[in-house]
Amino acid sequence: MNVSSKPERTRLSAEDWELAALHLIAEQGVGALAVEALARQLGVTKGSFYWHFRTREALLNAALERWEQYGEREVLGQIEQIADPRKRLPELFRRVAHELQPHRVYAALLKALDHPQVVPVMARVSQRRMEFLTTAYREAGLPAQQALNRARLTYAAYVGFLQLNFTLGLPRINHEEFDAYVEHMIATLIPA
Amino acid sequence: MNVSSKPERTRLSAEDWELAALHLIAEQGVGALAVEALARQLGVTKGSFYWHFRTREALLNAALERWEQYGEREVLGQIEQIADPRKRLPELFRRVAHELQPHRVYAALLKALDHPQVVPVMARVSQRRMEFLTTAYREAGLPAQQALNRARLTYAAYVGFLQLNFTLGLPRINHEEFDAYVEHMIATLIPA
DNA sequence: GGCAATCCATACTCTTCCGTATGGTTTCTG
DNA sequence: CAGAAACCATACGGAAGAGTATGGATTGCC
Numbered sequence: 001m002n003v004s005s006k007p008e009r010t011r012l013s014a015e016d017w018e019l020a021a022l023h024l025i026a027e028q029g030v031g032a033l034a035v036e037a038l039a040r041q042l043g044v045t046k047g048s049f050y051w052h053f054r055t056r057e058a059l060l061n062a063a064l065e066r067w068e069q070y071g072e073r074e075v076l077g078q079i080e081q082i083a084d085p086r087k088r089l090p091e092l093f094r095r096v097a098h099e100l101q102p103h104r105v106y107a108a109l110l111k112a113l114d115h116p117q118v119v120p121v122m123a124r125v126s127q128r129r130m131e132f133l134t135t136a137y138r139e140a141g142l143p144a145q146q147a148l149n150r151a152r153l154t155y156a157a158y159v160g161f162l163q164l165n166f167t168l169g170l171p172r173i174n175h176e177e178f179d180a181y182v183e184h185m186i187a188t189l190i191p192a
Numbered sequence: 193m194n195v196s197s198k199p200e201r202t203r204l205s206a207e208d209w210e211l212a213a214l215h216l217i218a219e220q221g222v223g224a225l226a227v228e229a230l231a232r233q234l235g236v237t238k239g240s241f242y243w244h245f246r247t248r249e250a251l252l253n254a255a256l257e258r259w260e261q262y263g264e265r266e267v268l269g270q271i272e273q274i275a276d277p278r279k280r281l282p283e284l285f286r287r288v289a290h291e292l293q294p295h296r297v298y299a300a301l302l303k304a305l306d307h308p309q310v311v312p313v314m315a316r317v318s319q320r321r322m323e324f325l326t327t328a329y330r331e332a333g334l335p336a337q338q339a340l341n342r343a344r345l346t347y348a349a350y351v352g353f354l355q356l357n358f359t360l361g362l363p364r365i366n367h368e369e370f371d372a373y374v375e376h377m378i379a380t381l382i383p384a
Numbered sequence: 385g386g387c388a389a390t391c392c393a394t395a396c397t398c399t400t401c402c403g404t405a406t407g408g409t410t411t412c413t414g
Numbered sequence: 415c416a417g418a419a420a421c422c423a424t425a426c427g428g429a430a431g432a433g434t435a436t437g438g439a440t441t442g443c444c
Contacts, residue, residue, distance in 0.1 A: 011391060011440075029306045031223065034431065046433085047392045056432070111303045113359040114221045122360055149376035152353075157345055160352030167305040168314055184341035189380065203410080203421060226401065238403085239422045248402070 012042060014052045014062065021063040026104040030112035033060060057117065064121045067105055071125065075102065076132055085139035090186045092136070096158070097182045100166065107162040130155050141191055154189055204234060206244045206254065213255040218296040222304035225252060249309065256313045259297055263317065267294065268324060277331035281382050284328070288350070289374045292358065299354040322347050333383055346381055 020038055035049045035056055042048075053059045079095070082088045096103075106125075112118045133151035142150060165173060173181065212230055227241045227248055234240075245251045271287070274280045288295075298317075304310045325343035334342060357365060365373065 031306065035433090036431065044391090045393055047394075049392095050433070051391060110355055111305060113303060113355070114223065119360060126356060126360065145372070146376065149373050150380065152373060153349055153377055153380060156352030156356055157349045158352065159355050160348030160350065161344075163302055163305070163351050163355065164318060164348055168311060168318065180337070181341050181344060184338065185345055188342065188345060227403090228401065236421090237423055239424075241422095242403070243421060 012044065012048060012052070015066075016042070017049065017052055017059060018063045018066050021059055022067055022105055025063070025108050029108050030060070030115055030118065035059070060115075060117055064109075064118060068121055068125060071102075071106075072128075076129070079132075085136065089136050089140055089190050093182060093186050093190075097178070103162060103166070107166045110159065110163060111167065126155070126159075137191075150189065157185065157189075204236060204240060204244070207258075208234070209241065209244055209251060210255045210258050213251055214259055214297055217255070217300050221300050222252070222307055222310065227251070252307075252309055256301075256310060260313055260317060263294075263298075264320075268320070271324075277328065281328050281332055282378050285374060285378050285382075289370070295354060295358070299358045302351065302355060303359065318347070318351075329383075342381065349377065349381075 017038065020042055021033060024033055024038060024041070033056070035046055039045050039049055049059075053062070079088065079092050082091055109118050109122055113122065130151050133154055134147050137147035137150045137154075138144060209230070212234055213225055216225055216230060216233070225248070228238055231237050231241055241251075245254070271280065271284050274283050301310050301314055305314065322343050325346055326339050329339035329342045329346075330336060
């Protein structure tokens with residue numbers, strides 16, 4: 001039995017630290033990102049950390065950049081391959097709704113918008129996603145101005161939902177009820 | 193010239209500390225709530241604080257309770273006096289949109305959902321507001337299930353908007369554009 | 385196998401912040 | 415006006431966490 005459940009790599013790389021940092025952020029938020037805590041969790045001491053990174057901020061920045069670039073090809077990459085623009089938005093909604101796992105980091109970062117390091121990252125990511133939504137709404141038939149506002153509304157609903165049902169544990173909505181909610185969203189937000 | 197701009201009250205009460213705490217939370221978040229910092233800001237030292245409160249947690253709890261009860265009579269109290277149920281929702285949207293000042297504490301608390309003390313408060317407040325929205329939608333003509341989902345969607349959009357345009361500084365939407373967005377929300381979310 | 389680069393442990397320092405102890409000062413009250 | 419209660423300052427102790435210094439261990443490479 002080992003302390004952590006990791007398969008006991010004898011030596012660590014910078015990537016290992018970054019991934020562990022993202023994992024910890026998803027679980028306990030950016031505020032909980034302490035180097036000694038991370039080191040314990042990885043089965044080493046601070047001595048290791050300060051070889052790979054110059055400071056704690058450096059680790060956070062590296063982890064954020066890694067997360068940003070991963071999300072770029074993964075989250076948006078898939079969806080862009082749905083040919084029919086009319087099918088694209090409902091499909092997007094349903095997919096996002098049913099894999100809330102990758103959104104944990106995003107939810108954690110939403111709560112860390114006071115840390116100056118995360119603001120630019122979140123600004124870029126949110127901006128790109130909103131632009132994606134905007135063009136999707138235009139392709140679905142909305143005029144430019146309406147498409148933009150609908151994208152704002154949609155993305156705000158997404159962000160708010162993360163906060164309310166993910167972080168906060170609001171009246172724990174169950175599975176069927178949740179599906180009904182998603183379909184209600186689709187019916188309300190996507191033009192027929 | 194004084195250190196802070198406060199009118200130099202010679203002695204302080206518990207209420208003074210609670211109000212100062214809320215102010216600080218609105219400005220810099222819950223994490224910045226430190227007793228020595230607050231004391232400096234009030235022109236006294238820790239000695240004063242620990243006469244009024246047993247601990248830092250006690251201050252936070254007191255401040256949260258004060259905020260919760262204030263919001264209860266202020267935010268919801270006014271709106272309930274709008275007679276026509278059909279006019280009520282659009283009016284609510286427009287009012288909320290144009291006094292974002294009282295929402296700063298709420299936005300700050302959204303980012304503090306990892307602190308166990310704020311979770312129950314936010315759960316209660318959000319729950320009450322959602323119930324209010326749900327009955328408003330029913331009075332506007334929606335059947336029960338749809339009213340509930342529409343309330344969820346609306347409130348999520350509200351919360352998300354706070355995060356995106358308040359905390360994060362997303363493409364600084366200007367005044368006219370913002371009004372157009374609010375009207376778009378009304379047209380999209382409120383049944384004709 | 386031995387040398388150099390890489391990786392890590394140990395043992396510090398420094399800062400920040402919570403909380404306590406204790407005595408002083410102001411204000412209220414009889 | 416005197417004593418008590420309310421309020422505050424100063425000076426500690428202690429925990430937590432960032433960063434540094436330095437030497438030991440491990441690995442790749444010739």
